[in-house]
Amino acid sequence: MATIYDVAKRAGVSVTTVSRVLNNRGYISQETRQKVYQTIEELNYQPNELARSLLSKQSNVIGLIIPNVSHPFFGEFTYAVEHYAYEQGCKLLLCNLQLDPVKEREYLKMMKRNQVNGIIMGSHTLDTEIYRNLNYPIVTVDRFIDDFPFVASDNEQGGRLAAELLIKKGCRKIVHICGNQSLDMLSNLRTKGFNNTAKSAGIETVVLETKMNVFDQEEYEYIISNMFAAHPDLDGVFATSDIIAAHVIKKCEQMGKDIPGQIKIVGYDDVSIASWICPGITTIKQPIEDMGRIAVNLIQKQMNLESICQKNILPVELVERETT
Amino acid sequence: MATIYDVAKRAGVSVTTVSRVLNNRGYISQETRQKVYQTIEELNYQPNELARSLLSKQSNVIGLIIPNVSHPFFGEFTYAVEHYAYEQGCKLLLCNLQLDPVKEREYLKMMKRNQVNGIIMGSHTLDTEIYRNLNYPIVTVDRFIDDFPFVASDNEQGGRLAAELLIKKGCRKIVHICGNQSLDMLSNLRTKGFNNTAKSAGIETVVLETKMNVFDQEEYEYIISNMFAAHPDLDGVFATSDIIAAHVIKKCEQMGKDIPGQIKIVGYDDVSIASWICPGITTIKQPIEDMGRIAVNLIQKQMNLESICQKNILPVELVERETT
Numbered sequence: 001m002a003t004i005y006d007v008a009k010r011a012g013v014s015v016t017t018v019s020r021v022l023n024n025r026g027y028i029s030q031e032t033r034q035k036v037y038q039t040i041e042e043l044n045y046q047p048n049e050l051a052r053s054l055l056s057k058q059s060n061v062i063g064l065i066i067p068n069v070s071h072p073f074f075g076e077f078t079y080a081v082e083h084y085a086y087e088q089g090c091k092l093l094l095c096n097l098q099l100d101p102v103k104e105r106e107y108l109k110m111m112k113r114n115q116v117n118g119i120i121m122g123s124h125t126l127d128t129e130i131y132r133n134l135n136y137p138i139v140t141v142d143r144f145i146d147d148f149p150f151v152a153s154d155n156e157q158g159g160r161l162a163a164e165l166l167i168k169k170g171c172r173k174i175v176h177i178c179g180n181q182s183l184d185m186l187s188n189l190r191t192k193g194f195n196n197t198a199k200s201a202g203i204e205t206v207v208l209e210t211k212m213n214v215f216d217q218e219e220y221e222y223i224i225s226n227m228f229a230a231h232p233d234l235d236g237v238f239a240t241s242d243i244i245a246a247h248v249i250k251k252c253e254q255m256g257k258d259i260p261g262q263i264k265i266v267g268y269d270d271v272s273i274a275s276w277i278c279p280g281i282t283t284i285k286q287p288i289e290d291m292g293r294i295a296v297n298l299i300q301k302q303m304n305l306e307s308i309c310q311k312n313i314l315p316v317e318l319v320e321r322e323t324t
Numbered sequence: 325m326a327t328i329y330d331v332a333k334r335a336g337v338s339v340t341t342v343s344r345v346l347n348n349r350g351y352i353s354q355e356t357r358q359k360v361y362q363t364i365e366e367l368n369y370q371p372n373e374l375a376r377s378l379l380s381k382q383s384n385v386i387g388l389i390i391p392n393v394s395h396p397f398f399g400e401f402t403y404a405v406e407h408y409a410y411e412q413g414c415k416l417l418l419c420n421l422q423l424d425p426v427k428e429r430e431y432l433k434m435m436k437r438n439q440v441n442g443i444i445m446g447s448h449t450l451d452t453e454i455y456r457n458l459n460y461p462i463v464t465v466d467r468f469i470d471d472f473p474f475v476a477s478d479n480e481q482g483g484r485l486a487a488e489l490l491i492k493k494g495c496r497k498i499v500h501i502c503g504n505q506s507l508d509m510l511s512n513l514r515t516k517g518f519n520n521t522a523k524s525a526g527i528e529t530v531v532l533e534t535k536m537n538v539f540d541q542e543e544y545e546y547i548i549s550n551m552f553a554a555h556p557d558l559d560g561v562f563a564t565s566d567i568i569a570a571h572v573i574k575k576c577e578q579m580g581k582d583i584p585g586q587i588k589i590v591g592y593d594d595v596s597i598a599s600w601i602c603p604g605i606t607t608i609k610q611p612i613e614d615m616g617r618i619a620v621n622l623i624q625k626q627m628n629l630e631s632i633c634q635k636n637i638l639p640v641e642l643v644e645r646e647t648t
Contacts (some may be wrong), residue, residue, distance in 0.1 A: 060436075069393060069406070070596070072396070075394040079392060079393050080418055082419070082420050083420065092417065093416065094408070095410075242631055247599075273570075276567075276571055278570075278573055278601075
């Protein structure tokens with residue numbers, strides 16, 4: 001009976017490559033993949049036992065890399081990931097990356113050593129090459145990198161919905177506070193959706209970028225103070241998180257500006273605070289729970305060699321409260 | 325040379341018990357502990373190799389059990405635990421308990437199977453006997469259970485500080501919204517400190533308990549609505565979390581009650597939202613970061629057989645903002 005070594009030799013690739021193809025891990029060119037599958041058929045190789053043996057080494061742990069679990073969005077996302085991981089018999093190993101490349105490298109090494117089932121990556125600083133070379137199931141959050149499957153919400157539609165509402169409510173000069181546009185994030189599509197909609201309607205817009213995609217209260221206060229100083233005539237704000245929206249509300253209260261009379265505000269995410277702070281924040285709801293569920297499923301399906309969809313873009317929803 | 329079996333035989337205990345004593349794990353009576361130590365001395369037994377072999381089985385993973393990481397207090401605590409665990413070369417396995425005893429049992433089994441270094445327990449539903457029988461380093465958060473080391477902040481002092489401030493600011497009828505007093509939580513001491521201080525000053529108080537120590541927005545709204553209906557003359561609220569305080573603020577805004585003119589509010593925790601919602605919440609600051617650091621240290625010290633302090637009560641601090 002043919003072995004994995006026979007397959008590797010005949011296909012002219014390494015045993016590792018055959019194993020990668022069989023386990024759908026790591027980057028493998030389409031050509032190599034086809035050659036391996038063809039050889040497997042030719043030799044009538046039965047990979048089940050290997051697959052089983054590899055599978056038996058599973059730790060049933062899923063690694064989650066995020067910027068900071070104390071940010072409400074990532075707290076709620078982490079909660080969902082842990083919940084659905086548990087439902088699938090898996091445990092969650094949590095890494096707050098804090099934009100630390102040394103920590104990132106160490107975690108990736110450790111996750112490999114501990115044979116985690118896969119990694120859900122919601123933050124990274126290292127070149128993505130290192131993720132490809134891990135040969136592990138990976139799911140990215142809000143990032144479109146090579147052929148990694150990803151989960152995101154419909155950011156462009158979110159930007160459109162926010163712009164449409166603010167325009168419908170009468171805003172004539174809208175400031176959009178967004179993340180760093182030079183980072184490779186799908187959330188940048190919010191800005192695209194917002195800008196296109198505002199442009200079509202002939203509405204003046206200003207885009208202000210935060211430096212990093214991490215929670216930095218001082219930076220938010222600085223940007224918002226400067227925003228009101230530079231654009232005293234603004235009448236609408238579209239913030240890329242409910243946290244930033246809350247900071248805008250605080251500044252308006254301090255300046256005696258009426259919400260929604262003088263300034264209308266739309267946030268993003270619909271984390272729980274959006275509903276219980278005062279005034280309640282009108283926001284674009286991301287389906288955080290579904291995003292966590294699907295991220296876990298994408299890891300498990302890769303483990304089980306099931307076919308998966310690469311682009312998992314979930315619908316967003318406008319939730320109107322008291323800031324518009 | 326004497327072996328662990330010789331020690332066990334002569335001391336009249338099992339090998340497991342000797343191992344427990346050497347590794348300072350699990351519940352061992354003071355008598356047994358002394359007998360084992362005495363026998364070790366008599367036989368001149370050198371336990372280092374055993375200790376080393378046991379230690380080499382360490383996974384360098386710390387388990388953290390909390391109610392829900394999306395609650396801001398536990399989000400910030402988890403962030404701190406993961407940060408300091410990483411500094412000590414450890415990774416964090418996160419369990420959102422959600423008051424689920426089946427989940428708790430499964431996690432404990434899994435943590436034992438995976439030889440975690442220890443467990444930081446901030447929520448439990450099962451009898452604590454199961455934790456004793458784990459034979460693992462345990463640290464509890466805000467719980468005084470048997471001889472487990474714990475980390476907490478000075479809850480009684482927190483209650484005193486809150487009462488003193490509200491009284492100083494002129495409150496004459498103060499409602500205290502607290503956790504379920506039938507649960508075995510050190511945070512119940514907040515109520516004691518508050519009640520004693522108010523009583524000494526001859527101030528009328530009302531204590532309202534929430535059902536569970538988990539975040540439940542609907543329950544908060546229900547309790548707060550009832551509170552204003554039953555006590556229209558209340559002029560101060562001491563809430564046992566900033567989240568509850570935020571819900572009180574929201575209700576006051578809806579009812580047109582001026583803060584701090586008509587109602588003064590003190591929260592608890594000083595999670596980040598306390599400073600950036602409007603009005604900023606006067607609160608009792610728990611040293612969340614230090615609590616996480618010390619919890620991790622207590623696990624590592626137990627692992628390394630170092631002596632530890634059982635009661636780790638950290639100071640709290642009054643932070644005055646705009647609600648008083």
